[in-house]
Amino acid sequence: MEKYLYIALFAPLIGSLFASLFTAKKKNIITGIVTSLLLAVSFVSSFMLLLEVHENGALHVKMMDWIVAGNLQLPFGFVVDNVSVIMMVTVTLVSTVVHVYSIGYMAHDEGFNRFFAWLSAFVFSMLILVMSDNFVGLFIGWEGVGLCSWGLIGFWYKKHSASWAANEAFIMNRVADLGMLMGLFLIYWQFGTFSYDYVFSHIAQANPVIVTTIGAFLFIGAMGKSAQFPFHTWLADAMEGPTPVSALIHAATMVTAGVYLVIRASELYSLIPNIGYIIASLGAFVAVFAASMALVNRDLKRIIAYSTLSQLGYMFVAAGLGAYWIALFHLMTHAFFKSLLFLGAGNVMHAMDDELDIKKMGGLYDSMKVTAILMSVASVALCGIYPFAGFFSKDMILAAAFNEGAYFLWFALFIGAGMTAFYSFRLVMLVFFGEKVHKKLGFHPHETYPFVLWALLPLGILSIVAGFFEHSFEEFTTELLSKYELHLSHSVEMMLILATSSIAIGGVLFAIYKYRNGGFSKEIEKSGVYKLLINQYYIPDFYKKAVLEPYYALSKFAWKQIDVKVIDFSVDLIAKVLYSSGEKSRKMQSGNLSDMLKWMVVGIVVLLALAIFYRPVM
Amino acid sequence: MFEVIAFYMFSALVIGMFGIVVMSKNALYAMSALAGGMIFISGFFFLLDAEFLGVVQIVVYTGAVMALYAFGMMFFDTTRDVKEDIRYEKIVYTLSFLSAIFILFIFLAPIYSTKVQAIYPSIEGLGNIQTLGLILFTKYLVQFELAAIMLLVAMIAGIVLVSKKMELKPDDEKEIL
Amino acid sequence: MLTLTHYLILSAILFSIGILGVIRRKNLLMLFFSTEILLNAVNIGFVAVSKFYGDLSGQIFSFFIIAVAASEVAVGLGLLVLWYKRSGSIDLDSIMMMKG
Numbered sequence: 001m002e003k004y005l006y007i008a009l010f011a012p013l014i015g016s017l018f019a020s021l022f023t024a025k026k027k028n029i030i031t032g033i034v035t036s037l038l039l040a041v042s043f044v045s046s047f048m049l050l051l052e053v054h055e056n057g058a059l060h061v062k063m064m065d066w067i068v069a070g071n072l073q074l075p076f077g078f079v080v081d082n083v084s085v086i087m088m089v090t091v092t093l094v095s096t097v098v099h100v101y102s103i104g105y106m107a108h109d110e111g112f113n114r115f116f117a118w119l120s121a122f123v124f125s126m127l128i129l130v131m132s133d134n135f136v137g138l139f140i141g142w143e144g145v146g147l148c149s150w151g152l153i154g155f156w157y158k159k160h161s162a163s164w165a166a167n168e169a170f171i172m173n174r175v176a177d178l179g180m181l182m183g184l185f186l187i188y189w190q191f192g193t194f195s196y197d198y199v200f201s202h203i204a205q206a207n208p209v210i211v212t213t214i215g216a217f218l219f220i221g222a223m224g225k226s227a228q229f230p231f232h233t234w235l236a237d238a239m240e241g242p243t244p245v246s247a248l249i250h251a252a253t254m255v256t257a258g259v260y261l262v263i264r265a266s267e268l269y270s271l272i273p274n275i276g277y278i279i280a281s282l283g284a285f286v287a288v289f290a291a292s293m294a295l296v297n298r299d300l301k302r303i304i305a306y307s308t309l310s311q312l313g314y315m316f317v318a319a320g321l322g323a324y325w326i327a328l329f330h331l332m333t334h335a336f337f338k339s340l341l342f343l344g345a346g347n348v349m350h351a352m353d354d355e356l357d358i359k360k361m362g363g364l365y366d367s368m369k370v371t372a373i374l375m376s377v378a379s380v381a382l383c384g385i386y387p388f389a390g391f392f393s394k395d396m397i398l399a400a401a402f403n404e405g406a407y408f409l410w411f412a413l414f415i416g417a418g419m420t421a422f423y424s425f426r427l428v429m430l431v432f433f434g435e436k437v438h439k440k441l442g443f444h445p446h447e448t449y450p451f452v453l454w455a456l457l458p459l460g461i462l463s464i465v466a467g468f469f470e471h472s473f474e475e476f477t478t479e480l481l482s483k484y485e486l487h488l489s490h491s492v493e494m495m496l497i498l499a500t501s502s503i504a505i506g507g508v509l510f511a512i513y514k515y516r517n518g519g520f521s522k523e524i525e526k527s528g529v530y531k532l533l534i535n536q537y538y539i540p541d542f543y544k545k546a547v548l549e550p551y552y553a554l555s556k557f558a559w560k561q562i563d564v565k566v567i568d569f570s571v572d573l574i575a576k577v578l579y580s581s582g583e584k585s586r587k588m589q590s591g592n593l594s595d596m597l598k599w600m601v602v603g604i605v606v607l608l609a610l611a612i613f614y615r616p617v618m
Numbered sequence: 619m620f621e622v623i624a625f626y627m628f629s630a631l632v633i634g635m636f637g638i639v640v641m642s643k644n645a646l647y648a649m650s651a652l653a654g655g656m657i658f659i660s661g662f663f664f665l666l667d668a669e670f671l672g673v674v675q676i677v678v679y680t681g682a683v684m685a686l687y688a689f690g691m692m693f694f695d696t697t698r699d700v701k702e703d704i705r706y707e708k709i710v711y712t713l714s715f716l717s718a719i720f721i722l723f724i725f726l727a728p729i730y731s732t733k734v735q736a737i738y739p740s741i742e743g744l745g746n747i748q749t750l751g752l753i754l755f756t757k758y759l760v761q762f763e764l765a766a767i768m769l770l771v772a773m774i775a776g777i778v779l780v781s782k783k784m785e786l787k788p789d790d791e792k793e794i795l
Numbered sequence: 796m797l798t799l800t801h802y803l804i805l806s807a808i809l810f811s812i813g814i815l816g817v818i819r820r821k822n823l824l825m826l827f828f829s830t831e832i833l834l835n836a837v838n839i840g841f842v843a844v845s846k847f848y849g850d851l852s853g854q855i856f857s858f859f860i861i862a863v864a865a866s867e868v869a870v871g872l873g874l875l876v877l878w879y880k881r882s883g884s885i886d887l888d889s890i891m892m893m894k895g
Contacts (some may be wrong), residue, residue, distance in 0.1 A: 593826075593889035598706070598818045602712050608720035625797055629805050636809060636832050640816035645824065652828050659835050666802075666846040668854050671861075675838075676813045678861050683831070683868050687824075694824065710818050718811030725803040754858070765862045771814030779847055779873035787875055 001052050002061050005080055008045035008088060009127050011038040012095070016120035019113055029103065029114035030509050035116045036099035039123065043092035050085045054476060058082070060133065074194065079133035082480040086328060086473075087130040087260060090335045094252040095123045095464075097455050101343050104245040104452035105350060109242075113438035116154060119248070122148035126253050130260065134194040134366065135184055138261070142180070142225065145254045151240040165237040171600045172234045176224020183217030186210060200267040208271070215268055215275045218261060226258030226312050229286050233540050235309055236293075239301040243346030246301060251308050252335035259312065262319040266481055269319070276320040277406075283316030284401075284412040289537075291419035295426075296533045300345050303427050307382065308338055310416060314397050317409060323484040324402040325477040329470065336464040337381035337390060341610045345374035345457055348431060351445035352438065358427065360443075363436035367445040370453050373433040374460050379428050381463040383421040383504045392467035395497055402496055403486050417500055417613055421507025429515035624665055632658045645694070649687055656680040670747045802843030809836035823885040829870070834864050873886055 015035035022031050053059065058081035067074040080088070099119065106112050123147055129141025147170075154166025184194070190210050191199050203211060222228075227235040238250055249255070262269060262279065269276050290309035297303050310332050318327035351368055352361060365372045381388035382604065384395065401410040438445065447453075478484075486493070514520065524530055532538070588599060635655035642648045656679045663672035704710065744752070754762055813836055816829030838857045845853025879885050 017651070367784055407845055592888060593823075593890060594818065594821055594887045597826075598709065601717065601818050604814075605716050605720065607725070608717060612720060612723055621797055625801065631806075633808060633812065636812045636816075639825075639828050639832060640812055640819065645822070648828055650823060652831060655832070656835065659839060662805075662839055663842055666842050666878075668842050668846065668857075671842060671854055671857055674858065674861060678865055679831075679835075683865055686868050686872055687827070690876060691874050694885065704819060704821070710815070713818060714815035716809050717814055719808065721807040721810060722804060725800065725807055748821065749851060750854060750858075751856060758855055761859060765859055769862065769866050772869045776869040776873045779870070779877055 001049070001056075001059060004045040004048045004052070004132070005059060005061055005078060007125070008042045008049060009078065009131060010090070011042040011045070012120045012123040012127065014038055016117050016124060019117035019120060022113035023111075023117055025113060027107075027110070029112075031113045031116045032099070032103035032106075035120045036096060036103065039092060039096045039099050039120065042087070042123070042127075043096050046088040046092045047321045049080050050089055053080060053082060053085045071192065072188075074134065074136050076132045076137065077133040077195070078137075079196065080131060082477050083260075083263060083328065084130050086332060086477065087256075088127065090332050091123065091130065091253050092124050093458070094339050095119075095248055097459055098244045098248040098339065098343070100455035101247075101346070101452050102242075104449040105244055105346055106242065107449075111155065115152075115242070118148055118151045118155070119244070122152065122249065126257070129257055133196055135187060135196070135199070137266075139180065139184060142221075142257065145249075145257060146170055146177075146225075147306060149173075149245075149249050149254055150240070152245040153238045155241055155245065159240070162240040165234070165240040169234040169238050170519075172231050173224045176221050176231050179217045179219075179224070180221025183214050183221065186214045186217065189314070190214070196243065196264070200265075203271060204270055211268060212272045212275060215265070215272045217266060218268075219275065219279055222258030222261045223282075224258075225261075226255050226316070227309055228258070228282055228316065229289060230539075232286065232290070232309060233536070233543060236302050236305045236536070239299070239305050242351060243301065243342055245304070247339040247346070248344035250305060251338035255308060255312055256315070256331050256335070259315045259319060259327055259331055262316070263324045263481070266319075266324040269514065270322055270482060273322070276322060278320070280317045280320030280401075280406065280409060283313040283320060283451055284416075285313070286310065287313030287317070287416040288412050288419070289313075291416050291423065293533055293536055294423040295419060296530055298359055300348065300358050300361075300427070300431070301342070301356060302340050303358075303423060304345055305337070307341075307420065307424070308334075310420060311338065311382075314413065314416070315395065315412060318397045318400055321400050321404050321406065321409075322466070322482070323397070324481045325474055326393065326396045326400055326484065328477055328481070329473055330397060332473075333381070333389040333393045333463075333466050336459050336466055337378040337388075340374060340378040340456060340459040340463055341382065343459070344371050344378065346556070347371040347373075347448045347452070348445075349429045349450055352443050355438075355443065358430045359437065360441055361431045361438050362434045363432070364438070364445055365432040368432075368447045370447065374430075374453075374456055375432070376428055376459050378463055379424040380508075382424050383508060384417060384500065385504055385508070386501065387464075387467065389463050389466040391501075392470045395500055396470075398488055398500055399488065399493060399496055400484065402492075403488055413505060417505040421504040422511045425508045425511035429511060434515055590608045621665060624661070628658050628661045628665070631655075632662075646665075649684070649691060653680055653684045663671070667746060670750050707743060708722065799843060799847040803840060804848075806836050806840035806843065809839065812836075821887045823887060823890075826887070827871060827875070831864065831868075834860060843848075 005032070012035075014314075015038035018038075019031040019035055022028050049059070058079060060079050061075070062075050062077040065073070065075050099116070102115060102119065106115050109115065122145060123143050125144025127141070129138055129145060132138050132141060150166045150170040153169055154163045156162045157166075187199060188194060190206055191202060193199070223230045226329060239246055241511065270278075278346065287310045290306045290313065294303045294306035294310070297306065311330070315327045315330050317329060318324070348361065348364065348371065349356065351364070355361070377388070381390040384390040384393075398410060398413050398417070401407075401413055488496075535541070588595075590596070633656050638651035639648045639655065642651065657676060660672040660675035660680070663669070663675055721784045759765065810833060813829050813833035816832060817826065820826050820829055838860055841853040841857045841860075843853075845851060845857075875885065878890075882889070
């Protein structure tokens, strides 16, 4: 069984290394095919591992020792238990679909081979993150996905906005990683090891203040990765990268790494319900905050990005309130329909020559039937309408919030659900139905390659049916995670479901009604609320003024005043002194024999003086 | 007694002669003074029971070396005074004075021990020349031969440097016949 | 009574006279003369030490010094004459070809 583990882990790495041989060459379709095949192999291995864990329980493997220094022992160890195998299956499935999709999407791109190298490297890092059995391996994968995300967001590096967005993502993640590192240091200080088994089995006896601090710091790291407020600005800007990247990284995998961390450390977080409540509140805030920004945005991918942000908030609410398996379940279903949405958006962009403004589209249903259907399916799943996948996971989260007595959180999520429904269908209506604005602007949209559509089909099917696996999912994951008991009476539950469904359906119908008749008037664009939302509450501007500019001034000062004037100066001084002393000594070589003889005698006299006055004691 | 007088007399003469060599403006005077100094130095050698060396000094140094210098002088104009433009005069005299003082200091201080073992002691009964010959041709044979080679090389070098007509082949065999 | 010190002092004085000549003289030929003085001073030293320790090595050494000095004069004078023929002057200040 271990061979499945190694195959699943290293197949993407082999794919990445293979593709990286071709990065400087022109597009070679072999790289795409080989990497997609290797990922499919990885997916099959993950699935075999799923069956294995279902029957026989978790699998622990220690591959080799990495650092053994005194008391510090860091092995490369991997664990495949219920949680990690679910993540593995999700990650590999979505990655395989994205790889196949990219063969079609990036078909005309110069950096075709480089793309697949980065993409497979990303999947490898994510698998390391998910499969590692100690915190340091997690951190290695954490940084690895950050790096590959940087490479992929800034894939079109010649575009200034793309490299800026990549740097923003990486730096923001790095700042949050400082918090995570503090958490890791505290873990080592308290427990002397990083291994999950040891830490979680001894955590109950540890000092509660330290445990709280560890939980808080680890969550700060998760905040950066999962783009919670205030580390959220990078996610919307990360849409500069190619669409498959957004689908894989910013929908299904990297941003869920933060949620995974909280779920993995569930035994830690269940001891500190205060921190958990803070996490949940932050999550609810982000859910509403992001949904509000998606309401008015005109950029196709940004709307979906804000939607991701919002759904991440939902996941954190669940994880914060202790309903870890529900968070994981929502993570899985969200991965399916969100990546489907992104990939469909990619199809639309491809058809519209990379145009992103949805007000310029409209009525694309006639040209792109399959994509339209798939995106509508994904949107319905996102809105949480029965019987699609999102309904089950979202409703469980709302029920959990209600169950904990956090009625304010429940209300926030409830409003969020309504907004989600509205903006999802606003998107669908403006893009696929309604007036054909694009015709006036001269676009000639066409559907994408058939093999791409076939690749999207599994995601579509899963978006529909994944919800029905809820009970087996619960059984499976609660072998490891804590069970979550809902103490609601059946009637209260039914009422909650009814309320949520009605607001969701209401949102959908409102959107369809409004945008069928041409949408809101232009007047609304002048209102203050609209301005606030479309400028993302002016937060990026605030960051620029309050953080970037002072830091830039500080860096410039450090460079000009300290680095150039002090350090460079002293190093150059050494060189200048040597050079000038050489120049001056050159005059000794006058070419005049008499002068040189005089110098020789000077030397003799000096030596004689030394012999007399400094001779060793006789 | 006799030795002491001889020593002081010879020393005064030698120092005077070499002083003239160093300070004189006239090249001929300098050369003559050098020759004189060499002869007086050989006097020292005789005082020190190194008769062979004393004779060699006169023959080789005064005879050969000074004759070479004399021949060399023929090339240069010796009627004019040697014009010398001494720069840094003070430094020159200071330096030599200092070096003299230091060396004297070293020699005056009792830095030599009396327990030195002689490696090649002189043998009773034999004169200086016999002893020298004995040691030279047995213990110092290799150096002797090397010195011979060196002299040969110097001679060839001297000839090659000055002669101009080396390229001429002896095609004047006809002349000989 | 004469001791080794006397001879050594004499050798030292002659040596410093030689050094004075070496650094003072600007005429190349005079420079050679001063070099000869140096060699002779050293010779006296060696022979004196040899006499006062009863070891003949000093005299052998002196012997070789004389041989070397002779060959040095031969070659040196040859070069000197050539140089004079080429540049017409044997004043040290005019020979600045090795100016660094």
